[in-house]
Amino acid sequence: MESPRSTPNRVVLTLVCIVLAVLLLADFASVQANRIVPGQGLGLFKALGSVWASGLIAGLLAIAALAWRPNPLRYRLMLALVVLLLCQLPLSLAWFIHLHIADDQPYARAGIAAGGWTLLFIGSLLLIECRQRMQPAPFWWRAAPLGLVLISAWLIYSGDLAALSLLREYSSRxxxxxxxxxxxxxxxxxxxxxxxxxxxxxxxxxxxxxxxxxxxxxxxxxxxxxxxxxxxxxxxxxxxxxxxxxxxxxxxxxxxxxxxxxxxxxxxxxxxxxxxxxxxxxxxxxxxxxxxxxxxxxxxxxxxxxxxxxxxxxxxxxxxxxxxxxxxxxxxxxxxxxxxxxxxxxxxxxxxxxxxxxxxxxxxxxxxxxxxxxxxxxxxxxxxxxxxx
Amino acid sequence: MTPTPMIELSHVSRLFDNAVAVDDISLQINSGELCVIVGTSGCGKSTTLRLLNKLISCSSGNIRIDGEDIAGLDAKLLRRRMGYAIQNTGLFPHWSVERNIGVVPTLLGWSPEKIKARVHELLELLSLPYAEFAHKFPSQLSGGQAQRVGVARALAGDPDILLMDEPFGALDPITRDSLQNELLRIQSQINKTIVFVTHDIDEALKLATRIVVMDKGRIVQHDTPANLLDRPVNEFVQSLLGQNERGLKRASLEPVKTHMQALSGDLPEHSVNVDDTLRQAMSLMYWHRTDILCVRDADNHAVGLLPMRALLDSPTA
Structure with a gap:
């Protein structure tokens, strides 16, 4: 059955535009040689490498495309993409640390910059928006917060995030x-x-x-x-x-x-x-x-x-x-x-x-x-x- | 032999901040009566009802229930012996229908099996199938259903006395009418002493064995519906009864049975049921433009004739 043409979801489109702009214009994460010296910010492509960064951008564009003429199936796909987006965040940080901080730099630390925080914040807003558009929301939307916490916990436990400045502060206190x-x-x-x-x-x-x-x-x-x-x-x-x-x-x-x-x-x-x-x-x-x-x-x-x-x-x-x-x-x-x-x-x-x-x-x-x-x-x-x- | 009064008020008064709500009333209500207290709002009828179960205490005078002065009785124990149903049902919104009806039996310490059986019995009595209604919550009931549950709850502890404060006041006319018939049917089965408060004189005339008319905290007249219509004591009662409608109201208290004549000659074309009232017979005559009706019983057998002239005769026994 052909459903009537739906109007674009302006909330999702706006959010995606904002996050894309911040990701492309501002730093995604930063590295510091030690606690004292000022950090050096890195843009998305430098920080994560072109493959990961392109994947991220492609995912965001796909969300925007789905939001252009949304229907229940497309909301499902959108929600799945948002869940993936949020769950990959801790992984991308671990990847960033792997790329930029060598194991023999015990004082070097990685910080999350504007791009990283914006992605987390806007990703959460996208999750809420998709959830509210789907009545009833599928139970697996909970995979996003759960995945975020569990994957972070696993990466902290395995030591892959040890160089994160927050964890450096934690381990000294x-x-x-x-x-x-x-x-x-x-x-x-x-x-x-x-x-x-x-x-x-x-x-x-x-x-x-x-x-x-x-x-x-x-x-x-x-x-x-x-x-x-x-x-x-x-x-x-x-x-x-x-x-x-x-x-x-x-x-x-x-x-x-x-x-x-x-x-x-x-x-x-x-x-x-x-x-x-x-x-x-x-x-x-x-x-x-x-x-x-x-x-x-x-x-x-x-x-x-x-x-x-x-x-x-x-x-x-x-x-x-x-x-x-x-x-x-x-x-x-x-x-x-x-x-x-x-x-x-x-x-x-x-x-x-x-x-x-x-x-x-x-x-x-x-x-x-x-x-x-x-x-x-x-x-x-x-x-x-x-x-x- | 005079029956012992189930409820007896002697010289009862109640003041609220020096304003008299109930003014020196004396009243006897016999066992098995359906006594309706009627009056305009603020006449003291609800206050009188609440004096009976000690929700309000008397300022002076005394009240005897079944021979006992209630002043010396524990209010809680007294109330558990009396059913109480009010206008907005007062059902507990957080409890199921079953638990609502089981309140008084639980307070009386009945066993769970006995309570369940009682709830079952009462829901059937009020035409609410147990399987469908027992586990619903009050918010899921219609106004009429909720009021039936309210009545069932009032009856749950098998009290001798049922107090009802405008229980059908908030219902639409059709639902109210069917619940009034239901109450009369139930009363013919259980034969409680019922004190019923209303401002609706038609409801009072329909339900009551005796009516108490109150005005400004005093009892104006206490009589049977027929006597009230035949001999109102003053203009207030007359105006309450409605000047022009009195004849029709009186006719609705007389059954066709007591005015019909023996069968003779051809049967008239149009019929009236033997248990219908004269008011309904008059309506049929007017509607069919006829001056004689055939009276038939429940099995549709012709049992008598009702000519228009017979309406004017005094009733036969």
Whole structure:
């Protein structure tokens, strides 16, 4: 059957044009003889050799050709090409290192330049666009993120990417990296736990005593308006004073700087989304449902546990999701007052002008945030009450 | 012998912030009655209903259920003994139809097998096949189906008393009519004491054994539908009944059976069913331009004649 002529997918065409322009005009990757000297950027054809580079360009052109008159079959092909494009990225980096860095150069390092980053970024956007155009999307679109992670992991494990500047930074700070991860996670976890305990209590209070709603939300809103750095700073003085006055607090590890002010500030920031979502979700349950629950002879506790909470859960989890992502970002800033976490790499890197070190802190932070987002979104979907008609 | 009242209110009042919602009402509802409380919005009819299952407490006066003063009873245990169905169904959106209906039996601590059997029985009673509906969620039901599930849920704990607060108010006229017939059919099978609140006087006349008319928190009249039409106590009741329509409403309470005459001579061309009302007979006469109908029973046998003049006779027993 002849389908009506479809219109070009302008999003895909635009994205391909951008990535082609960047690949042809800017550097794809760079090499440095050691950490100190400035790097030398290489264009796509120089970096990967003409065969690999031509293949890459041909693939991108093929995607553009398919997007000119798209139909379901062509979207399938497009998606397959995008998956390939993303999966070959770590391989192309390994190939680049193989071509340009000899084994007897222990200090030489390879960096990803504008072209490489653009390819990763635009490739992800292409993946999202193709996925959204296909309803339902074929299950194998997941091969792209999975392949990207697995192939990278394999190449890191085998040592083929060892010369990548990011990994050079990692290998010289191996134990610090895992400490930072542990520190980051425990601060986020502690803040989450604290804000959940206090937040759920406050939410319950706003429901039982509606008069308290205004002052509570007013206070929490006020916390949100203080810049995070200022709040961290403001906490140093009172905590140092308390720690000096009561040595028992010092024994607990509470000082003006370090984890204590970080946790306090994080909890203060995290409370608003938790309290607001919980309070709105619990009070938003249809009055008829609550009335009939009471009318059936449920106790107040049964109404809360069997009706209010299950119906409110997706919105409450949404609040926890926002809180977690926010906390992951804020912990990075808390490095400035001596709290552990990936932030310390970022600020050290900024101080030394070493962008690779900044990335060593920034990339895992972004990865943690994305992971938390995916996890809590899935959890909220799982808790969706009943079946949507 | 006078039957013992199942529900008895004596001098009950309820104030909301010094505004009187229910004003010194006394009322007896006997076992097996379908008592309809009717009135305009804000007349205190819903408040009265909620006083019965202690969703609202009395400001003064007392209420006896089956001889017991409810002031001394635990609200939860009292409510589990009474079915409760409301306008927007109040079904729990996160639970299947089966689990919704099983709420009160679960609270009463029945065994899972017994609950399942009860759900099965009730869904069949309300013409919702178990296999098709038990595992649906409320969002997948039509308005009429959801309301049937609401009624099934109210009946689930096998209560003596059923409280219904405008249960069919949000339904379209056709669905409402079929659910009213359904309620009458079910009531003839299970014979509960039902207190039914509505603002629709036609619904009240159709369903009630006795009607309580309320206005401004007081009971204006408490009587059978026929007596209410024949002898409204004041202008408010008259206006509620509709001035010009009263005759037709009254006619719809009289069955053809009580006015028909013995067969004689040729059978008239057009027929009416013996269980139809005089109102339907009048409609048929007008439609067919005739002044006499043949009365037939369910098996289509002619059992009597209904001339127009007979409509004006007082009914025979």
């Amino acid at each position: 191996r134990s610090e990296f895992w400490q930072a991860l542990a520190g980051h996670l425990s601060l986020v976890g502690g803040a989450l736990l604290g804000s959940l305990i206090i937040g759920l209590l406050l939410a319950w209070l706003t429901l039982r005593v509606p008069r308290l709603q205004r002052p509570i939300f007013g206070l929490l809103n006020f916390f949100q308006t203080i810049p995070s750095l200022a709040l961290f700073g403001l906490l140093i003085a009172p905590l140092s004073y308390l720690a000096n006055k009561y040595p028992v607090l010092q024994g607990l590890g509470i000082h003006g700087i370090g984890w204590a002010p970080a946790i306090i500030a994080l909890v203060a920031y995290s409370l608003l989304p938790v309290v607001r979502n919980t309070s709105v979700a619990l009070s938003g349950v249809a009055p008829a449902v609550i009335e009939s629950a009471h009318g059936m002879g449920m106790s107040s506790w049964q109404v809360l546990r069997q009706v209010r909470v299950p119906l409110a859960l997706p919105v409450i989890i949404e609040g926890i999701r926002i809180t977690t992502i926010q906390a992951i970002g804020l912990v990075a800033v808390a490095a400035l007052i001596g709290a552990s976490g990936f932030g310390s790499f970022i600020f050290q890197g900024l101080g030394q002008g070493a962008m690779d070190l900044v990335l060593l802190g920034a990339l895992p932070t972004i990865f943690l945030a994305l992971l938390a987002d995916a996890l809590f979104s899935a959890l909220a979907r799982h808790c969706q009450p009943g079946v949507r008609a």
